[in-house]
Amino acid sequence: MSKFRPLILAAALAASVPALTAPTLANAASAAKIRSDSDAALAQLYAKNPSAKLLGRHAKAILIFPRIVKAGLVIGGAYGEGELKEGGKVAGYYSSVTASWGLQAGAQSYGYALFLMNQKAIDYLHESKGWEIGTGPTVVVVKEGVARSLTTSTLKDDAYAFIFDQAGLMAGVSLEGAKISKIKP
16 A cells, blocks of 8 residues: 555645636635735835836736746646736736646745736737737746846847746746636636
């Protein structure tokens, strides 16, 4: 029995990941809660990262996911809810869902903000039936080295993503494969 314990644990976790990450009407956050959490997360990001603040001034829209929860043991998943701001006003609410498999174990939470720099990126978000990161407009994940070199003259991509407030024990965060879909909280 003990030699099968890791397989049994992996199967149990794999079976529970969809239940943990799938949205339901019963556990979806309210619009007010999403708005409050998103505003606080964006304010903290701006306070900690001047490049994010620069992007915020030039972005046509900002999609903010204040908290994504990710868990996995071979098979994993992540889920979070956020809001889209256009012109400083809420233009909609969205979910971010990721599924993955491979060499992974652990759990973590993080947030991310996606700065949409042109109308093409906004239109794609509105018109697609869920934006799958890695398809559609070009998304650049901003890391420390890239952030230092961002200026108004170097902003040439469709969208820039900042990952923030990472906590937990899991190797790496990637936005590849994340699907962003409109929700009604």
